[in-house]
Structure formats: C-alpha cells, structure tokens
Amino acid sequence: xxxxxxxxxxxxxxxxxxxxxxxxxxxxxxWSSGTMYRGFxxxxxxxDPRDAIRxxxxxxxxxxxxxxxxxxxxxxxxxxxxxxxNGRIIRNLIFxxxxxxxxPLHFYHLAALDYIDIMAVASYAGNDPALLKVxxxxxxxxxxxxxxxxxxxxxxxxxxxxDPEVVTTAVSHYLEALEMRxxxxxxxxxxxxxxxxxxxVVVGGVGIRPTVARIAEFTWRFEQLASWLENTYVADxxxxxxxxxxxxxxxxxxxxxxxxxxYGAFDEKKSGDIKNRFFRSGVIDNLDLKNIKxxxxxxxxxxxxYSYYKSASGLKPAVGKTDPDPKKADAxxxxxxxxxxxxxxxxxxxxxxxxxxxxxxxxxxGKIGVWPSAVARHAARAYETKMLIGQIRVWLDQLAxxxxxxxxxxxxxxxxxxxxxxxTDAPRSANGHWVSIDKGKVTNYQIVxxxxxxxxxxxxxxxxxxVEEAIVGAPVPDPTNPTNVVRVVRSFDPCLACSVxxxxxxxxxxxxxxxx
Amino acid sequence: MGExxxxxxxxxxxxxxxxxxxxxxxSQSYVPQIAQALEGAAAKPPVLWLQGxxxxxxSVSALNSNHPSIAELVLDILxxxxxxxxxxxxxxxxxxxxxxxxxxxxxxxxxVWEGAVPDKxxxxxxxxxxxxxxxMTADKWITEAADSAAVVIATGTCAAFGGIPRANQAVTGAxxxxxxxxxxxxxYKGTTPVVNVPGCPPNPDWLVGxxxxxxxxxKAPDVDNYGRPKMxxxxxxxxxxxxxxxxxxxxxxETWGDPAAIAPxxxxxATQNYCLVKKGCKGPxxxxxxxxxxxxxxxxxxxxxxxxxxxxxxxxxxxxxAPLYEKVPEVNLFGIQTTADNIAKVLGVAVxxxxxxxxxxxxxxxxxxxxxxxx
Numbered sequence: 001x002x003x004x005x006x007x008x009x010x011x012x013x014x015x016x017x018x019x020x021x022x023x024x025x026x027x028x029x030x031w032s033s034g035t036m037y038r039g040f041x042x043x044x045x046x047x048d049p050r051d052a053i054r055x056x057x058x059x060x061x062x063x064x065x066x067x068x069x070x071x072x073x074x075x076x077x078x079x080x081x082x083x084x085x086n087g088r089i090i091r092n093l094i095f096x097x098x099x100x101x102x103x104p105l106h107f108y109h110l111a112a113l114d115y116i117d118i119m120a121v122a123s124y125a126g127n128d129p130a131l132l133k134v135x136x137x138x139x140x141x142x143x144x145x146x147x148x149x150x151x152x153x154x155x156x157x158x159x160x161x162x163d164p165e166v167v168t169t170a171v172s173h174y175l176e177a178l179e180m181r182x183x184x185x186x187x188x189x190x191x192x193x194x195x196x197x198x199x200x201v202v203v204g205g206v207g208i209r210p211t212v213a214r215i216a217e218f219t220w221r222f223e224q225l226a227s228w229l230e231n232t233y234v235a236d237x238x239x240x241x242x243x244x245x246x247x248x249x250x251x252x253x254x255x256x257x258x259x260x261x262x263y264g265a266f267d268e269k270k271s272g273d274i275k276n277r278f279f280r281s282g283v284i285d286n287l288d289l290k291n292i293k294x295x296x297x298x299x300x301x302x303x304x305x306y307s308y309y310k311s312a313s314g315l316k317p318a319v320g321k322t323d324p325d326p327k328k329a330d331a332x333x334x335x336x337x338x339x340x341x342x343x344x345x346x347x348x349x350x351x352x353x354x355x356x357x358x359x360x361x362x363x364x365x366g367k368i369g370v371w372p373s374a375v376a377r378h379a380a381r382a383y384e385t386k387m388l389i390g391q392i393r394v395w396l397d398q399l400a401x402x403x404x405x406x407x408x409x410x411x412x413x414x415x416x417x418x419x420x421x422x423x424t425d426a427p428r429s430a431n432g433h434w435v436s437i438d439k440g441k442v443t444n445y446q447i448v449x450x451x452x453x454x455x456x457x458x459x460x461x462x463x464x465x466x467v468e469e470a471i472v473g474a475p476v477p478d479p480t481n482p483t484n485v486v487r488v489v490r491s492f493d494p495c496l497a498c499s500v501x502x503x504x505x506x507x508x509x510x511x512x513x514x515x516x
Numbered sequence: 517m518g519e520x521x522x523x524x525x526x527x528x529x530x531x532x533x534x535x536x537x538x539x540x541x542x543s544q545s546y547v548p549q550i551a552q553a554l555e556g557a558a559a560k561p562p563v564l565w566l567q568g569x570x571x572x573x574x575s576v577s578a579l580n581s582n583h584p585s586i587a588e589l590v591l592d593i594l595x596x597x598x599x600x601x602x603x604x605x606x607x608x609x610x611x612x613x614x615x616x617x618x619x620x621x622x623x624x625x626x627x628v629w630e631g632a633v634p635d636k637x638x639x640x641x642x643x644x645x646x647x648x649x650x651x652m653t654a655d656k657w658i659t660e661a662a663d664s665a666a667v668v669i670a671t672g673t674c675a676a677f678g679g680i681p682r683a684n685q686a687v688t689g690a691x692x693x694x695x696x697x698x699x700x701x702x703x704y705k706g707t708t709p710v711v712n713v714p715g716c717p718p719n720p721d722w723l724v725g726x727x728x729x730x731x732x733x734x735k736a737p738d739v740d741n742y743g744r745p746k747m748x749x750x751x752x753x754x755x756x757x758x759x760x761x762x763x764x765x766x767x768x769x770e771t772w773g774d775p776a777a778i779a780p781x782x783x784x785x786a787t788q789n790y791c792l793v794k795k796g797c798k799g800p801x802x803x804x805x806x807x808x809x810x811x812x813x814x815x816x817x818x819x820x821x822x823x824x825x826x827x828x829x830x831x832x833x834x835x836x837x838a839p840l841y842e843k844v845p846e847v848n849l850f851g852i853q854t855t856a857d858n859i860a861k862v863l864g865v866a867v868x869x870x871x872x873x874x875x876x877x878x879x880x881x882x883x884x885x886x887x888x889x890x891x
Contacts (some may be wrong), residue, residue, distance in 0.1 A: 008610060010604075015643065050839070061574065137591060179585065182579075193823045196576050199818035200821045208821050406773060410772040
C-alpha cells in the first residue's frame, strides 16, 4: 500500500492537504486537512455586529460575496429588519454577478489543466488565426525554455485530452475566460462598489438606489458575458463532459457520499426566507431523487474530534464554540466536520441541480449517466450558470418596473440580546453564519463554511467527509501521478488551501515528482 | 531585438509597454524607456507568490488587472514560478519549484507575499508543504524566500501590517512582514527591501504598478512612513472624494438609501450625494487613490456605490478602526470649531495612532480634528 500526500493542492483557494492510501492502483482511504487558521469567529467577538458584514467577507477572497450575504442575512435576522424588494433584488444581482465570474474561473483556470495536455498545442495544424496565435504563444514559451506556470505538472494520464485542435481551443478559451470573468466583477462593482469585497450591502438592504442608467451599464456588460458563457463555457463543458471526459464519469471517479444538502440561493420573496429561493433548499439522502426533504437548520451540528479545536464536539452552530489547539492529538484539520441529521452531506452545484431537477439538466444528466462524479459536478455548475442568466433578466425587469422603490430598512443598533441565522448556498456549497448579540456587541459568532461541508474531516463516529469519501475508489495507477485525486478534489471547487504529498510508507520517503 | 519579444509580436509588446506607462501615470513618451527596460532582461524576471494567513482576495484582485492584463503579466512579462491559484503543479512538484528558485535565482526573483505571518504555536496556524513529514510554516518560508529575493512586495494589508488576522493576534500571533500594525517589528527580520502594497484587497494597479516600477528602475518607488508607494497612497480618500463638497457644506447622509440625501443622477432628490462620514466613513484618515483610480476597470468604487470607506489600506485596519459604522472620533463635522489647545491634544493622539503628516495639516486647518476629550 502506498500513502500519497499532496501538499499543497494548488489551483484552489486556501491551504488544504490531502493524504490518500493507494492499494492495487485504487484509493482505499483519504484524509482532508485544512492547514491554516485565522480565527474570524474569535476576532469578531465584542465587535459591532454590523462590522461582521464587511469583515467576514475576508474569510475568503473567492467566496467573499457568499460570506457577506450569509453575514448580512444573520445580522438582518437579529436586527429584525424587513428588506425592501429593491434591496433584495440588488443583493441578488451583486451575488449573481459573482457566480457568473466564479464558475468559468473554476472550470478554466482552476480545473481544466487536469484534463488537457497543454503541450499538444504545439502540434496544432489548423488555420484558425486565433488558435495559431495561441500556438505561437505556447511554442515561444517552450523555445525560451520557460513554461512556468504551466509546468511542472503531473504526467498526462490516459484520460487527458491530447487532440491538438481540442486542446488549443480549450487554451484559447482559458485566455478568453481571463478577460470575460472581469465583466462579472465589473457588474458586481456597479451595484456593490468593487470586487472582490462589495462595500454597500448593509443591515436592512443596500445603500445604492437603482437607476435606469445603472441598469443599462449593468445590462451592457451582462449580455456580453451571458452570450460568452452560454456559447463558450457551457458549450465546452457539455461537449467535453459528453465526449472525451465521459470515460472518467463512466468509471464513477468522485462518487461521494450520495447525500446532498442545499440552503437555497437568491431570495424571491422575503429576504433570508429559505423556502422562497430561486435555487431551492432541501435535503436528499442516498441519492433518492424522488424524495426531496425540507431543510431543517436545527439538524445542523459540527463535530471536532479530528479537528484542531479543544471546544466541545457536536454543538449546534448557534451555540458553537471555536477554540483552537493546533497540537491536539489525533486531529488533522482546522476544518470542522459539519453534519446534517448526524450524516455527511455534499453541497454545491450538483446538490442544487439534483434538487432543482430542471428538465434541461435531467436531459443532460441522462446523456452522461445519472450518478455523481467529478464530471457531473462540472456539468451541474455549467447548467446552473445558464439558469441564473435567465433569472438575472427577470430581476432586472422587476427593478426597472419599481425604479423608485425603497432599498433599505435602516434600523439602529439594538441594545438588547438578539440572535440571528443567515444561510445561503454558495457557488461551491452551502454557507451559514450564526450571530448572537447583546448590548450592541457580538457575543458569539459561528461560521459553518461552504467548503467545510465538503472538505471536513471524519466526524466523531469516524465517518469520512464528502471529499474524503469521493476520493476513495479513484484510480491511481501511478502514485507519483495522482491526477484523479486532484480532479476529484478540484471538482468540488475547494475554497481553502489544500496540500497533497506522495509518501511511500515502506521507506517513508516523499517521492519527488518528475518535472515534465 | 528580433521580430518578437518573448513570444510577443512587436505591436503586442509595445501595447504592454504602453499599458505599463499608463498604470504608472507616465506619459506615453516613456514607452521606449519601458521597452528598453523590459528588453534589457535576458529572461523574464522570476516571481514567487507565496501565501500565509491569506484569503486569496489579493490574488483574485490581481486577476482583474487591465494594464497590462493578467495573461500578459503571467505569460509575457514575468515568469510565475509559483502562484498557488494558477500554477499547474501540486504537492512536492510545486514545493520543489520554490526551493529551486530560491537556490538558482538568488538575488534575481521578485517575492510577492500575500497574507499575515503567525508565530504562535510554532507557526502552525499557517503552513504549506512538508519537510521530513513536518509542516513547513509561513514563518519559516518568509525568511528563506525573502532573504534570497531581489525585492519583496507585501501585497495586501495582512502582509503589510497584519490586517484582519492581527485582530486575533493573541491566539495566532499574526503580523505583517515589516510592521505589526503601526509599529515596526514584523515577522521578517532580514534585509531584503520590502515594499508595502496594502489594501483589502489592493487595487490591481497598485500591485502591478509597483512591480512594473521595480522592473524599470530596479529600485523601490518613493514610499511613505508605512512603506507604501506615494504614487498610489500619497493622499487621503477625503482629499479627492467626489462627496467632499457635501462634507464642506455640512450635508451628511443619516439613513441608507434615503432619496433626500442622494443626487438625482443616482435615483434621489437631493442637490448632491451627501457625505457618509456620519455613517462611519474612514475616508478622512485613509490614504489611497481610490476616488480617482476607482475599481474594476474604473466602473465604480465603494463611496461611489453609496458605501463607506472602511480604511482598508491603513495599518490600523481592522481592529484599530472598529467600529466601522461609527463616526471617526477625530473628524470634526462642519461648524465645529477647534481651539488651539484641543488641536494640540488631538495631535498627540494622531501621532500615537500613526496618522500621516498630511492629516496633521488638516487638523491644523480645523477640517479634521477631535474635540480633545473624544479619546
């Protein structure tokens, strides 16, 4: 048996380490470890609760809108405000703009290099001027003997796409995507002030009022981005997922726990109401797609037996504690282990799309085979992008028809004891903030973050977290090239820094990767 | 110089040079000089971009660079040996690249450091990579990687001053590279020059502009007392704020979204957009060019979108500027006179919390100043 450690897992957000045991070319067991701690839940104690909306966005520079929204929902809830419709819709537009920037970033810039042999570009023999330019670029890097950051890399395995035409097209889309995703951030900045880290969403709504000019400025960017997303991003994912990458799906690489959970996202009626969201909330157990249960947030708990915390295990987030001990025996992660009804649940695009069961998605799923996998997660992410594009147009219409409506229910800081819960789905999973306040100060703050649902370690009963479970069974014919492990890890779009090394237990030596 | 420069056509290369001139606020007549500086290098300058207690927001912001674009930076201008969010390599392969660069490119590479560096519990609160089965901590990496670098760019307020993680310093020991908040004495003790590019996140222009300046001049730009390039952080937000007239006229927004405090062009009924200082805006004590440069291809900026400035480029950020939504005590609203005695008292406070000379000037004119007993 070979023990494989990957540290750091790159092309993700944060610091994460993944260890796997490989036997006969297949992963038998896996451990996921977050290797960084700052302590937002501690540093916000005693502070003005309104600060949390700004500060907790910095939990993650990629997922910042998600933490901002969860935080404002929690503080809204504690203050007892009623967010006006325009405030709610502008928040949706800010949030949705980030999703439209985030999903293509994830596919092209974080994940794609696991699926293509970028050096195949050198063999491109076609005449497309745009693709020839890409070829010239890559060839010149090779000639200059400086192909960083595209190399070093894992040796391309049997599943990697090597067709020069397909690869060159993908690389040209990778470069296009770098420009296009900026439009999403510009859209976000138009309503939110800047990206990353929007600045004007406040308790009760937003500070900004809609104007026809701003809707037009937004729409001009949005329609360019929407057209590119539908014709390039979604088209690429569907073409690759039903074509050259289908064998990875057929092998069920990255199956996971088969339990899914979603808090829902994008409020359609009352702000923060999990029962009236564009992407619905719910729970699926054992892949039973006919039985979608209502979400009951009181069933959420967090175990810490294997996490670096000395605080009690199994607590509900509203009364949760975060007291770190990085030298705790048996612990291997700074991530806690969230559980719903005592069981691990996967969150994210696949969870959402399985709950939504939109006919278009079910048709796509039917083409590739209806089971979870790394490829299925990419397909779900692309499909929901398309759904969201349609809904943004609806929100813009609603805003235009009520252009003089109020945007904020601005209430003073309450001095009595209050509690609030703010939960919403994020591009990569389900994210929640719980706040307690008294005398105008935060007395407790707990975050059950999106990637915690997927990347948490074993729970107190020793049951693996969703990513740990999804890696088990992945083919790793060559322990020095654990490409399938990082494919599965990245399909969950991790938002934390990961680390994976490769160790040969017999010698306990870390094998050095060959530099390609 | 042949037909192409490092894979770029001559036309594309000059476009990159022109963009670089723009970001530095230089006239296009500098393009030949920039071209000469970039062509002079035998190979693309190597970059190591390492992360401690970070959130990746600085990296995400850098992706929004326009002049030059991130693709031009990564593929044409610089040799990104290690950047954890974009590089192909993972695990030991990736760690080996850092080690090779430190060894083989000694004194030649740019180290970009993102995130604070914690030193409690043997530095275990931030680690990436392992050595002999033990985690390599950020406080070990910073010494090793910075000592052999040509220059260190501390990107973001965490790397520069400790930032948000420093608000939990009692637990993790988070500090900036050269500074612990406003005080000297950060996590890096070596002698390699460090340029601070704070901001939460930094505007991509500030970071890219600082790097391009260094490439052109092989020295750090002129900096203030906190190591920040004056070309980007030389004035307060308040100095250039589009709502300055409202501040001077004593027009302050009291309720978010109130049409009576918002200009018609922004959907309100007031004569102008009212000043946000009563809502806690930190513009008067925050140094950066946000009002002019704006964000995201200049589409907007926090105050332009009716939000407060939270003072994210300041060494006091975050804990020293909390609560964010309460008026900065040192700021006098219109009509409040300050006696000479009170100015003197406030100046004492101002120096103690490290405000710059410019602000002191404003205290003296009575535009900014506490009531002495405020703090």
